[in-house]
Amino acid sequence: MTTDQPDHDLSPRPVAASRISLARTMSHLDANPLGNVHGGVVMREVDTAAGMAAARHASRICVTAGIDELSFKRPVHVGDLLLVTASVNDVGRTSLEVGVRVEAEPWHGGERRHTTSAYLVMVCLDEDGHPAPVPPLTVESEDERRRQAQAAIRRQVRKERIARVGAWQPEHF
Ligand SMILES: CC(C)(COP(=O)(O)OP(=O)(O)OC[C@H]1O[C@@H](n2cnc3c(N)ncnc32)[C@H](O)[C@@H]1OP(=O)(O)O)[C@@H](O)C(=O)NCCC(=O)NCCS
16 A cells, blocks of 8 residues: 655655765674675665665655665675765655665775675655655766666566566465
């Protein structure tokens, strides 16, 4: 069920208004058996940043509905400073896509590497926990327009995939 609450501000908001950057040093507690940072640790930071960007855009609590893509391009090492940047790429009716870029650099300085990219679908919830409308997104730069167009393609691809293989059903597992 979706609710419309006329008193909630649904005026358009620019991408820059909700972009967020988080930073955290990776410790040995974040390591996998190989000694690098566990992928799940990076995913947690990605999810946190995406949730914050979505909530900032919508001024509401947002939950993760799905991840359209997540690529680990390079490993993260214990002792690295993890820099996580999230911004809203596009909005639907009650959902929005957030793009997250993760970079890592040695804590004492040095080369900064692009390690991870992810695209998450977040759904905004009203006070009763039902999906709620999100404000429109204003795209201003060429990069923002490109990311919005790419997000629309991912949404279309997701719909086509569901049409071909069906949506997730608990009995499939
Ligand atoms: C996400 C959730 C609120 C969607 O509820 P729902 O009743 O399926 O909602 P609807 O069918 O009305 O869809 C609402 C929106 O979510 C989108 N959506 C729903 N499931 C989705 C999925 N798996 N992937 C991408 N988008 C999804 C729909 O496309 C729709 O978008 P739109 O309004 O912009 O067109 C519900 O599935 C949920 O609570 N999931 C658990 C979320 C959670 O706990 N996340 C943390 C994981 S530990």
